Each structure stands twice: as structure tokens, then as C-alpha cells.
Amino acid sequence: MSSIFGNNILGNNATLVGSSSSTAPSIFPPLYDFPPFFTRYPNASTWTAQRAAWSSLILAYCKAHKLWQLHLSDALETELFHNAALGRRLKHQDAVEVLEFMAKEGQVDWIDESNKTGVNVWWKKPEEWGSVIFDWIDSTGQKGSVLTLYEIAHGDLTTAQEFHGMEEGMLKKALGVLVKRGSAQIFGSGEEMGVKFF
Amino acid sequence: MELGLRNVPSGAGLGALTRNSKFSQQYATHGERLKQTHAEQLSTQLSVFQAALLEFSRTHAKDIRSNPAFRAEFARMCTAIGVDPLASSSNKKGSFWAEMLGTSVNDFYFELAVRVVEVCRRTREENGGLIAVAEVKDRIQKQDEKIGGTGTSDVSEDDILRAVESLKPLGSGFTVFELGRRQMIRSVPKELNTDQSTVMEAIQVLGFVTHSMLRANLGWDRARVQTVIDDLLSDSLVWVDAQAEEKEYWAPMFIGNANK
The missing domain is CATH 1.10.10.10 (Winged helix-like DNA-binding domain superfamily/Winged helix DNA-binding domain)
Incomplete structure (x- = not known):
């Protein structure tokens, strides 16, 4: 075989190019260094597998970088969707299709359903976030006290917590779960919005 | 007839016949005994071997x-x-x-x-x-x-x-087969035809192929190349990269092992 292809156009053996990301190499699956990963597969069953691989990458990436939201037009320019070393990127319409699939799975929800310009990314489900927040309240003896949403998401006390920096709309959704469970009550509105835990 | 009988040298008559059969019986018995001895020896050897193996397996x-x-x-x-x-x-x-x-x-x-x-x-x-x-x-x-x-x-x-x-x-x-210099596991009952194998081997060597590479290197005509690629694509054996100058066909089975 090598004799037939000894003098090919490339002049040497083509190899898969290594991932450009040195920051968090473990996030990117081997597929990320595989140029066709960035082209939608022509048949449905393989596209399903490809789409699933994209979903897990998106979740892992957002979790590692603590990205609460993806704004598509910006995100498409980042290493998540654009492998600069390969010179390959996922097309806008393919990315939308991946995100639509993720929305069905409850992994993301559209910030604007009509235009589909961005999503909230739930690498933990709202229920899980609710529990994480409640566990923190419980373990720090804050049951019965009132906190503002700002204190929860951006207060000094929560800097070490995984939910620190959480986007406001998402935080409300997570707290909504606790309200339903009967372990929190939300009152006030806007800047003044507070929550009491039981 | 009677004369004839009388002239038979002693030892070669019916008596000899019985004596011969006695010999052969002795041979047989001896043979049996030898066989038995061999069997015993073998089984002794086997049990020694088994004991050794058992010991070996216990230790290791x-x-x-x-x-x-x-x-x-x-x-x-x-x-x-x-x-x-x-x-x-x-x-x-x-x-x-x-x-x-x-x-x-x-x-x-x-x-x-x-x-x-x-x-x-x-x-x-x-x-x-x-x-x-x-x-x-x-x-x-x-x-x-x-x-x-x-x-x-x-x-x-x-x-x-x-x-x-x-x-x-x-x-x-599940079968193991060689594709070029790689050992592959096939978990679907499909066999690659000669053209398909050739293309897969080429991808293994080169990393990917394009229509024109196949035509230039193998001398295949357009239709032949098209058929092979289409078949490989529909079986998910190759993936297409449409963002290159000419469409490139890569094999996911070689991901992560390109240099091995």
C-alpha cells in the first residue's frame, strides 16, 4: 500500500493534528481533533452519534469554564466550536441543531425561543442546583435567614461554592425548585428579591 | 492323505498352531502390560504436571x-x-x-x-x-x-x-482481521470488498483520502471512486470533512491512533 501511495500529494503521511487547547486538554474528546467532526454527517444514525458527542463536549466545556450561558454568535468563534489548529468550525445551523437536541434533553434552554441566539446551559439540572444551594444553606446554619439573590450568586460567602456567579434567571429557576419542595420562599422583586430557607 | 499328514515335520502341525497362538497371546499380554505401564507413567506425569500447574497458579x-x-x-x-x-x-x-x-x-x-x-x-x-x-x-x-x-x-x-x-x-x-498494518475488530457481519479495503488501507496510511487522490494513485475512474466512497459513507466507515478544499474522507476507527 505504501508503495502505491508513497509519492502522494501530501508528500508524507497525514496525521491527525493535536488539540490546540493546552488549558484543559481533558475536556476535548479525540473527536475534536478529527476534522470531519465539524461537518454534519450525511446520514441520520451517525449524525445522532456525532450530535451526542457535541452535546457532551458542550456540557463539559461550559462546566470547566463555568459558562452559564452560550451566546451562539460569540461562542462559534471560541475554541469550543472552532478548532483553530485544524482550521475547522461547526456551522451555525449545525450548532443550532445540536442545541435544539440538548434543549429536548433538558441540558440547555433557549434564552430567546424565537430567535435562538443563545442558551442557558444546565450542566447540572435545576433540581440539582436547588439541592446544592440548599445543602450549603443547611451546612452553614442559615436556615430561617433571608438572603438576597445577589448574596447567593455574588456574595463573599459563596465564592467557594459551585453556584457562585450563577446567572440570575437560572438561579431563580433553581430556587423555584426549592419553593416547590416547600423548603424556600421567595419574596420581593427586582433588586430587592430575597429568599428565605426552611 | 494319511501319508501326507505323517510326513509333516513335528512342530509344524496343529500343535504348532496352538503354540503360535500361545506366543501371540503372550505378546498381547506383554503389550497390554507395556501400555498399562505407559499409561501409569503418563498419568503420574500428568498428575505431577497438574500439581506443578496448581502450585504455579496458586503462587501466580x-x-x-x-x-x-x-x-x-x-x-x-x-x-x-x-x-x-x-x-x-x-x-x-x-x-x-x-x-x-x-x-x-x-x-x-x-x-x-x-x-x-x-x-x-x-x-x-x-x-x-x-x-x-x-x-x-x-x-x-x-x-x-x-x-x-x-x-x-x-x-x-x-x-x-x-x-x-x-x-x-x-x-x-466478532472477528479480528488485519487492515494494512493494524488489527481491527469487526462487530458487524459485513465484509469489506476489495475496493473498500484498499481505500481503508489508504486512509490508514495517509490519514484521509479525496476523490482525486484515489483517482490519481489507483487509476480508478470517477464512478468507481464514487461508488466506494458512497458505500463507505453509508456504512459510517468513513466521515466526510467538507471544509477542506476538496472533500476529505477520514476513518473514525483510526482516531487517536494515527501515529501508531
């Missing part, structure tokens, strides 16, 4: 399970003396080998076989049911790292080949 069962190099050597030794450690493990009685090794070797390969099947099944949508043995090994090792496994995480390609071999009695349809 742990190594056999945990050390891939040792395991490979052990398996090679088995092959050399004509014993297949997995051969009769599917019959109910349990193999001589299973008794000897307390099933640890068998268990090891069957557990591994289950994991190989899982990897093949899980990646089938991606790679069309063809995967490099090295890739299976990598994936299994990564799984082990993920769960923080320490135990049997050291698996060699040799182990994987034996594990696939152990599936044969089940009619699993």
Missing part, C-alpha cells in the same frame, strides 16, 4: 490477573504446551484449566470480553462497527482511569485479542 494467580506482560507470557506458555486456557470453559463441567486456576484467568478474559463488546456497541454508530484493537484498549483504559480504577486497568492488546477469541463459542460475530 494474582500476577496473571494484574500483570499484562506476565499474562501474555503465561498464555504463550499454554499455547506452547498445547493447552488453550479458554477452550473448554463454555462446557458445564468447567475446564481443567478453570479448576487449576480457580477460574481467575477465565473470569479475567470474560469480563474483558464484556467490556470489549460494550465499546464496540457504543461506538458502532460512529465507526460503522470497525474499530482498531489499539483504540479499544485506549477506551477501556480511559474508562478505568475515569472510575479511578487501579485493579485490572492494565490491559494489553494481546488480552483484547484473546477476549474476542473467547467470544467465538457464543457465535458472537
Whole structure:
């Protein structure tokens, strides 16, 4: 075989190019260094597998970088969707299709359903976030006290917590779960919005 | 007639006949005795051998399970003396080998076989049911790292080949074949035709192919190239990169092993 292809156009053996990301190499699956990963597969069953691989990458990436939201037009320019070393990127319409699939799975929800310009990314489900927040309240003896949403998401006390920096709309959704469970009550509105835990 | 009888030299008459049969009986008895002795010797040797093996397996069962190099050597030794450690493990009685090794070797390969099947099944949508043995090994090792496994995480390609071999009695349809210089596991009952194999080998060597590369290097006409590529695409054996100058066809089965 090598004799037939000894003098090919490339002049040497083509190899898969290594991932450009040195920051968090473990996030990117081997597929990320595989140029066709960035082209939608022509048949449905393989596209399903490809789409699933994209979903897990998106979740892992957002979790590692603590990205609460993806704004598509910006995100498409980042290493998540654009492998600069390969010179390959996922097309806008393919990315939308991946995100639509993720929305069905409850992994993301559209910030604007009509235009589909961005999503909230739930690498933990709202229920899980609710529990994480409640566990923190419980373990720090804050049951019965009132906190503002700002204190929860951006207060000094929560800097070490995984939910620190959480986007406001998402935080409300997570707290909504606790309200339903009967372990929190939300009152006030806007800047003044507070929550009491039981 | 009577005269004739009388002239027969003594010793060559009917008496001789009985005497001959007596001899042959003695020979037979002697032969039996020899056979018996041999059998006894053999069975003594066998029991000595069994005892030695038992001793060996008791001392080394742990190594056999945990050390891939040792395991490979052990398996090679088995092959050399004509014993297949997995051969009769599917019959109910349990193999001589299973008794000897307390099933640890068998268990090891069957557990591994289950994991190989899982990897093949899980990646089938991606790679069309063809995967490099090295890739299976990598994936299994990564799984082990993920769960923080320490135990049997050291698996060699040799182990994987034996594990696939152990599936044969089940009619699993898993086969190992060579594609170029790589050993591949096929988990779908499809055979590659000559053209398809040629293209896959080319991809293995070059990393990818394009229509014009195939036409230039193999002298195939447009229709032939188109047919092969379309077939490979519809079986998910190659993926297309449409962002190159000319469409490039890559094989997912070689991901991560391009330089091996």
C-alpha cells in the first residue's frame, strides 16, 4: 500500500493534528481533533452519534469554564466550536441543531425561543442546583435567614461554592425548585428579591 | 492323505498352531502390560504436571490477573504446551484449566470480553462497527482511569485479542482481521470488498483520502471512486470533512491512533 501511495500529494503521511487547547486538554474528546467532526454527517444514525458527542463536549466545556450561558454568535468563534489548529468550525445551523437536541434533553434552554441566539446551559439540572444551594444553606446554619439573590450568586460567602456567579434567571429557576419542595420562599422583586430557607 | 499328514515335520502341525497362538497371546499380554505401564507413567506425569500447574497458579494467580506482560507470557506458555486456557470453559463441567486456576484467568478474559463488546456497541454508530484493537484498549483504559480504577486497568492488546477469541463459542460475530498494518475488530457481519479495503488501507496510511487522490494513485475512474466512497459513507466507515478544499474522507476507527 505504501508503495502505491508513497509519492502522494501530501508528500508524507497525514496525521491527525493535536488539540490546540493546552488549558484543559481533558475536556476535548479525540473527536475534536478529527476534522470531519465539524461537518454534519450525511446520514441520520451517525449524525445522532456525532450530535451526542457535541452535546457532551458542550456540557463539559461550559462546566470547566463555568459558562452559564452560550451566546451562539460569540461562542462559534471560541475554541469550543472552532478548532483553530485544524482550521475547522461547526456551522451555525449545525450548532443550532445540536442545541435544539440538548434543549429536548433538558441540558440547555433557549434564552430567546424565537430567535435562538443563545442558551442557558444546565450542566447540572435545576433540581440539582436547588439541592446544592440548599445543602450549603443547611451546612452553614442559615436556615430561617433571608438572603438576597445577589448574596447567593455574588456574595463573599459563596465564592467557594459551585453556584457562585450563577446567572440570575437560572438561579431563580433553581430556587423555584426549592419553593416547590416547600423548603424556600421567595419574596420581593427586582433588586430587592430575597429568599428565605426552611 | 494319511501319508501326507505323517510326513509333516513335528512342530509344524496343529500343535504348532496352538503354540503360535500361545506366543501371540503372550505378546498381547506383554503389550497390554507395556501400555498399562505407559499409561501409569503418563498419568503420574500428568498428575505431577497438574500439581506443578496448581502450585504455579496458586503462587501466580494474582500476577496473571494484574500483570499484562506476565499474562501474555503465561498464555504463550499454554499455547506452547498445547493447552488453550479458554477452550473448554463454555462446557458445564468447567475446564481443567478453570479448576487449576480457580477460574481467575477465565473470569479475567470474560469480563474483558464484556467490556470489549460494550465499546464496540457504543461506538458502532460512529465507526460503522470497525474499530482498531489499539483504540479499544485506549477506551477501556480511559474508562478505568475515569472510575479511578487501579485493579485490572492494565490491559494489553494481546488480552483484547484473546477476549474476542473467547467470544467465538457464543457465535458472537466478532472477528479480528488485519487492515494494512493494524488489527481491527469487526462487530458487524459485513465484509469489506476489495475496493473498500484498499481505500481503508489508504486512509490508514495517509490519514484521509479525496476523490482525486484515489483517482490519481489507483487509476480508478470517477464512478468507481464514487461508488466506494458512497458505500463507505453509508456504512459510517468513513466521515466526510467538507471544509477542506476538496472533500476529505477520514476513518473514525483510526482516531487517536494515527501515529501508531
